[in-house]
Amino acid sequence: xxxxxxxxxxxxxxxxxxxxxxxxxxxxxxxxxxxxxxxxxxxxxxxxxxxxxxxxxxxxxxxxxxxxxxxxxxxxxxxxxxxxxxxxxxxxxxxxxxxxxxxxxxxxxxxxxxxxxxxxxxxxxxxxxxxxxxxxxxxxxxxxxxxxxxxxxxxxxxxxxxxxxxxxxxxxxxxxxxxxxxxxxxxxxxxxxxxxxxxxx
Numbered sequence: 001x002x003x004x005x006x007x008x009x010x011x012x013x014x015x016x017x018x019x020x021x022x023x024x025x026x027x028x029x030x031x032x033x034x035x036x037x038x039x040x041x042x043x044x045x046x047x048x049x050x051x052x053x054x055x056x057x058x059x060x061x062x063x064x065x066x067x068x069x070x071x072x073x074x075x076x077x078x079x080x081x082x083x084x085x086x087x088x089x090x091x092x093x094x095x096x097x098x099x100x101x102x103x104x105x106x107x108x109x110x111x112x113x114x115x116x117x118x119x120x121x122x123x124x125x126x127x128x129x130x131x132x133x134x135x136x137x138x139x140x141x142x143x144x145x146x147x148x149x150x151x152x153x154x155x156x157x158x159x160x161x162x163x164x165x166x167x168x169x170x171x172x173x174x175x176x177x178x179x180x181x182x183x184x185x186x187x188x189x190x191x192x193x194x195x196x197x198x199x200x201x
Contacts (some may be wrong), residue, residue, distance in 0.1 A: 037169060038164065038171065039169055039171060039172070040171050041171075044158075045111060047066065048105065050108075052185075057108075057112060058111070058112070058115055061100050061112040061115040061116045061119065062119040063119060065115065065117060065118060065119020065121075066119040066123055068116070068119070069119060069120035069122065069123025069124065070123055070127070072120075073088075073120055073123045074123050074127050074128060077127075077128035077131060077132075081194050081198050082128055082131055082194065082198055083192065083195070085128045085185065086124060086128050086132045086189065087163045087189055089124020089128060089129060090120050090182055090185055090186050090189065091186070092118075092121035092185065093118070094119060094179065094182045094186070096118040096121060097118070097175060097178060098175075099114055100115070100118065101172055101175050106125065106166060111167065130149065131195075133145060133199040134146060134197065135196070136192070136195055
């Protein structure tokens with residue numbers, strides 16, 4: 001809605017009104033009935049009018065963290081054991097998940113750093129955690145365990161899609177099962193031993 005009119009103008013793919021919004025020429029409200037409108041990091045950190053590279057750098061920071069983790073953290077699992085590095089990954093995931101969800105800073109540098117370390121935690125949780133899970137299983141059951149693990153991960157991706165389609169547009173609520181299962185995993189991990197394969201290698 002412009003200052004000279006009391007009629008609403010809707011943004012479309014052909015006429016996005018992005019420049020008008022960023023120049024504050026329009027009084028804007030987000031149409032939350034639109035399936036593409038989501039509460040996410042772009043809204044949380046007010047990235048609407050930031051250059052495209054700043055938004056893209058969020059994904060780059062996360063993926064770069066995975067690359068750094070593959071070069072560093074994954075190797076630590078071979079040196080110090082699967083269990084302590086997997087535990088480190090869970091703790092990192094828990095810490096950075098909560099911090100990214102509730103941090104109120106507008107500093108993009110802090111956000112990029114958090115996403116980088118969050119990416120590194122993926123290496124410890126997924127790659128070292130996968131080795132830990134497989135090595136704790138009898139050899140005859142390892143293909144089945146591996147299949148169940150990847151099917152479970154696929155189910156999570158499907159659930160996230162259905163969640164945004166039918167349940168809520170807010171990504172924060174997705175962190176409730178995420179954080180809860182991470183805490184539960186840490187509690188169980190304290191009762192688990194190191195893998196026999198690592199101990200005899």
